[in-house]
Amino acid sequence: MHYTNEQIAALVKEDKVHRDVYTDPEIFKIEMDRIWGRSWIYVGHESQVKNPGDYFATSIGTQNVIMTRHTDGLVHVLFNRCSHKGAQLIGDACGHAKQMRCPYHGYIFDTAGTLIHIPQEEGYAGSPYGKGKDESNIKRVARVDSYRGLVFASLSASGPDLRTWLGGAALSIDNMADRSPQGELEIAGGCFRYVHDSNWKMFVENLNDAMHPMVVHQSSAGTAKRVFDDLGMEQDKVPFELEMLSPFASDYEFFEKMGLTAWDNGHSVTGGKVSIHSAYSPIPGYAEALIDAYGEEKTKDILSINRHNTVVYPSFTLKGVITSIRVVKPIAVNKTVIESWVFRQVGAPEELFQRSITYCNLVNSHANLVGPDDQEAYHRMQYGLETKDDNEWVSQHRYLGADEINEDGEKTSTGTSDMVFRHQFETWKAYMTKEEAA
Amino acid sequence: MSAVAENTAAMQQPDVKDLEQFLFHEARLLDEARWQDWNDLFVENGEYWVPASHKQPDPKNHVSLIYETDLLRAVRIKRFKHPNAFSLKPAPRSSHMLSNVMLDEYDAEKNECVVSSRFLMLQYRREEQDVFGGGYTHHLKIEDEGFKIIKKRVDLINCDAPLGNILVYF
Ligand code: FES
Ligand SMILES: [Fe+2]
Numbered sequence: 001m002h003y004t005n006e007q008i009a010a011l012v013k014e015d016k017v018h019r020d021v022y023t024d025p026e027i028f029k030i031e032m033d034r035i036w037g038r039s040w041i042y043v044g045h046e047s048q049v050k051n052p053g054d055y056f057a058t059s060i061g062t063q064n065v066i067m068t069r070h071t072d073g074l075v076h077v078l079f080n081r082c083s084h085k086g087a088q089l090i091g092d093a094c095g096h097a098k099q100m101r102c103p104y105h106g107y108i109f110d111t112a113g114t115l116i117h118i119p120q121e122e123g124y125a126g127s128p129y130g131k132g133k134d135e136s137n138i139k140r141v142a143r144v145d146s147y148r149g150l151v152f153a154s155l156s157a158s159g160p161d162l163r164t165w166l167g168g169a170a171l172s173i174d175n176m177a178d179r180s181p182q183g184e185l186e187i188a189g190g191c192f193r194y195v196h197d198s199n200w201k202m203f204v205e206n207l208n209d210a211m212h213p214m215v216v217h218q219s220s221a222g223t224a225k226r227v228f229d230d231l232g233m234e235q236d237k238v239p240f241e242l243e244m245l246s247p248f249a250s251d252y253e254f255f256e257k258m259g260l261t262a263w264d265n266g267h268s269v270t271g272g273k274v275s276i277h278s279a280y281s282p283i284p285g286y287a288e289a290l291i292d293a294y295g296e297e298k299t300k301d302i303l304s305i306n307r308h309n310t311v312v313y314p315s316f317t318l319k320g321v322i323t324s325i326r327v328v329k330p331i332a333v334n335k336t337v338i339e340s341w342v343f344r345q346v347g348a349p350e351e352l353f354q355r356s357i358t359y360c361n362l363v364n365s366h367a368n369l370v371g372p373d374d375q376e377a378y379h380r381m382q383y384g385l386e387t388k389d390d391n392e393w394v395s396q397h398r399y400l401g402a403d404e405i406n407e408d409g410e411k412t413s414t415g416t417s418d419m420v421f422r423h424q425f426e427t428w429k430a431y432m433t434k435e436e437a438a
Numbered sequence: 439m440s441a442v443a444e445n446t447a448a449m450q451q452p453d454v455k456d457l458e459q460f461l462f463h464e465a466r467l468l469d470e471a472r473w474q475d476w477n478d479l480f481v482e483n484g485e486y487w488v489p490a491s492h493k494q495p496d497p498k499n500h501v502s503l504i505y506e507t508d509l510l511r512a513v514r515i516k517r518f519k520h521p522n523a524f525s526l527k528p529a530p531r532s533s534h535m536l537s538n539v540m541l542d543e544y545d546a547e548k549n550e551c552v553v554s555s556r557f558l559m560l561q562y563r564r565e566e567q568d569v570f571g572g573g574y575t576h577h578l579k580i581e582d583e584g585f586k587i588i589k590k591r592v593d594l595i596n597c598d599a600p601l602g603n604i605l606v607y608f
Contacts, residue, residue, distance in 0.1 A: 367604035372525035
């Protein structure tokens, strides 16, 4: 169907959303234009294009783009489409090129997208096409900016600047970067691309869903603890793997206490000072390296922040303690790829990076002991919502009316509230019902 | 690589036929979901590794689809039977086929060998079937009673592709 703004608005109530927001392909198309086409979207990290000529091919919603480092040192984000007849310009995931040559008719562009050569150019004489004419250059996305090395782009020329738009979520990025003694992150150790047969919003919501771990992850976290006891391993030498898996089975009270905080533009976080990552053993030499760089006081501040999952709506989530991010790639209304990337904290002991790698293997890989059970929950929800019975609505009633605004102007609630979901859909509705990009 | 050790009659370069039989037996244990029997094929703290990138040099500095020694294998195996392991209900099934078995290295002193093979594995769960394929590298200990796995490396040809759930061992 064709949706009017009134019809879209009617899909989101104060305490529930209509099931079509997860299942209707038409809604998905509108989301790509109005949310993914307007918001700031995470593109990549500056360390992926360290040197002039480096490129990284990725996507913004369903649009294919290339992030490049040009000879001027600037990072550019270009549409991955030749200006001639539309062939995809870059065909591999990443690499290095002084110039980008289209594999079809051999047009050559520099890494800022400017056309520098057309074979037999005289054929274009008298046309608006050719070197030095803007129509022949690769189109750039409307806006590009970065924060602590994380590169964002917006397909819309207007809207808040990146820093303003991030609001309180910026602290999560700061804390992740500050965990490097040099304040510098570097993408390393590869990535997972995990295909989910469910709508992108299910993953984004689940990251702050504190009512699911004790149910969904009982079989992995509970089992890990029992196996450790059965194997008779030394109790004072708990391996990383166990420290990571066990807290997933923490009780309701634990998750309740982590709390939820939300900011404008759909961002939110679970946990602040405590999270499922709080009780990890210290890594030898790490605190010392931070103290050398920042002094005692600031080091204490940095390590006292223990945010669990931060959602930077709509395009990625991050874990500061693990220094890893999960990037949301919507493919279709019922298909989403979740990419997991790990950062090395430059200047920190390698063991810290290796711990993050282990965490990602255990929790984010396609073959791990945690993620497939989340995926099963999304699958069941997608499948359940395709059943068009009389119950058209998805509940978001939990702790309705109990949200608070704290002294910093942040929206807060107890950890198991549906506050974050209501908040995300408020943002969703605002993006979706604005006719013109604003 | 060494020649056959002559003075230790019991310990000599293994016959490819015997290696094959061992690998077929291992595959059967996996297909019959006899996870504990399969786990018993490993030496203590034996490694099971499925890299997430082509020619990945090590499991420590790069993510892996699976990297497990005793603890994590025991957790996964126990989880197969857990009543609330929702992604394993209904239980996945598999069919492992392997061929091209070759003895790549033999160390007479340590009584160890490295065997390579190619495999195809079908995974089936709830109306969906996936095909995986690639190479196995088995690092084996040769004992009187037979072989034990020191390390098993599984190189999927599509290890770095977007993939859905992987629910069973390769
Ligand atoms: S499509 Fe690129 S040169 Fe023709
Ligand atoms: Fe989960």
